[in-house]
Amino acid sequence: MLLSLPSPSPLVSTMSEKKKKKNSTRRSVVVVGESKKPQPLVEVEDIEDSLSFSKDETHKLRVALLDWYDLNRRDLPWRTTFKQEDEEVERRAYGVWVSEVMLQQTRVQTVIAYYNRWMQKWPTIHHLAQASLEEVNEMWAGLGYYRRARFLLEGAKKIVAEGGQIPKVASMLRNIPGIGEYTSGAIASIAFKEVVPVVDGNVVRVIARLRAISANPKDSATIKKFWKLAAQLVDPVRPGDFNQALMELGATVCTPLNPSCSSCPASEFCHALSNAKHDSTVAVTDYPVKGVKVKQRCDFSAVCVVELVGAETLNKNQSSSKFILVKRPEEGLLAGLWEFPSVLLDGEAVPLARREAMDRFLEKNLKIDIRKTCNIVLREDIGEFVHIFSHIRLKLYVELLVLQLKVGVDDLFKSPDNKTTWKCVYSNALSSMGLTTSVRKVYNMVQNFKQKTLPSSHVPTKKRTRTTTRN
Template sequence: MSPEQFQQKLFIWFDRHGRKDLPWQLDINPYRVWVSEIMLQQTQVVSVIGYFNRFVARFPTVQSLASAELDEVLQHWSGLGYYARARNLHKTAQIVADNAGVFPQTVAELSALPGIGRSTAGAILSIACGQSQPILDGNVKRVLARFHAVHGWPGDSNVAVQLWQISQRYTPTQRAGDYTQAMMDLGATLCTRSKPLCDICPVAEGCQARQQGLVKQLPGSKPRKDLPVKQLHFLLLLDKENRILLERRPQTGIWGGLWSVPEFADPQALQDWCLQRHYRIHASQTLPGQRHSFSHYHLDYIPLLAKLENPINNVMEGGRAVWYKTVEITTLGLPAPVKRLLQQYFTEDQNDEND
């Protein structure tokens, strides 16, 4: 099947069955496409819809995002994970805002901005600007790897080069934006990772993986390795007014820039930390341990709920550690497991008070 035949069959299918009412497909402009593409990285469409709607409602333009405090941006991102995406979004918004709010019009210039890679740049330029630019997100990698029976893990540099060449060759000069949307749709709805719907795929007759019985094997998986396990103790420390102590994490690293509870390698380190600050614990309770998995390790954490006996100052350590009331927590950017932990505790605590 030639690229032209592939495009024709794909357009016929997309015009009849493609998704055209997702929030970022309405009122299309570079800003909205950019935000959606960043959110959709390693996150499913169904999870992104609500976040996108809330995000653009609060930050409708690149200028409004650029002028916002990072804390508020992170708060609107809380729960989506991979928080470097939000920090880069904020940085790039400030750069674009300084350019009168105009996004660069070349892949090279867009790719030079924080958090924007070649595929994201291509998606912005094709969907929002009508340029003929290839993309290679996860869905498109899967479609092309199967259609051309490309073996190997797409994350491998040699395999990626091959897929980029195919993507370039198949991207049309006309209706490039629709083609980009159609390819992402095809991968998301028919050519899925498991249980692909080959019988109704518009390009099934040319798919080499189907012809060779390799649909389940392609694309190749990332070489597996056992993830290490890191163990921590989380301290939920409450003062006499039932405020909780939260610390802002460093800008770099896991959960960068978010607010979290103090964490320790072991109970002794936790006790030493309290002694150094002259905290006298009135009562404490060890809560059930939980696990949060990252892409490169598992985090097992044991929460310790503790209440102070002595009064404390409201702000400490240059503002990095702050005592927050329950109602204030909802306005902060919190890591997902910490947010769930606090919601669980405060909900139960409030229910106990109401009984």
């Protein structure tokens, strides 16, 4: 029996207080059924039944979405149709896996080029299993969230070591490093036709609007509800296509800010749209509720591009000069990637403090004492910029330090310990390396500075340590 409640259920749609009508004490919502008029709110214990899709709705939604998907799906490289031979299915499973991992937190148009290059270099899981982490990181450079790439490599090595067959069911796929509930569902349903759901941000948005759920989509109980609702909808004959249709609908039609409700194949089943038509204070985009964004941490870093030149290099072509790269720790942000020497600061330090911190780093970690083992040819502050991570706002101060060593460049690398944490790279090789976006930006800043400021032959032989800032 349906009863009116003095306050809304946590899973049933409500609007913020500022949008309620002055004389209203509760918000009406559409409950499952054929009626298009707003219905009373439901008891908390009745939520499970009230949000579930009826058999008739489920059948009609499957037909509508699959018909729409067949006509409107985007032509994407990972959607290539393979034959049902075992080898072909394995290839598709591998392709789906790679694409789904790349698509996490990344736009489709960005992923396409990366996916094509990846599959050309490592067309099967067996090829990938032979790669090194450094090769994988270079291929991934610029895509961000590098932990994803490491998990792909670890997963490939594990599968090949255990026989070389990608598991065909979601529950077994979740034993592979980096594969969780979403990715396992995508691989199992798309490649192996297992009838399991997938729930990503697009699916959450579509279902939230279909059922007029405004609860926080980040809440664990709410997430479980979305998975249950998605499981009700999966088509038993074409589970992979249906899951892709649901995601495609959210990506192209049922978008966060400007949904195209008039062209939506599911509009007749959408309770959010029905609510919006019956109440001018309600909008389809009110569903689901916008989560509170986590405040970004502000960090500051001094980055020093250290260029090493020998006596024979000065006043000659600079292609024989080398740059120092440091390998980041194997755990944490940008784990295992190469970058220019950098030091985290305790705030927006003045130039002198930044240099002193960098000098200590070079001496302690790289055994370079710029006062004893080399001559400073040039030292310039060349600019600063902000790089945004998902949870960090990092401000980087960039300087160029050109050093003439009193010993040969190769003499710095006689210690085995040093080789595991840092290396020298020729300038012509550095320009073609796969570098992270921020490291590439630092390198481009240095190149632009040289082109504008320094003679074309090389840096001047007279020592320069003037501090300048160029944004």
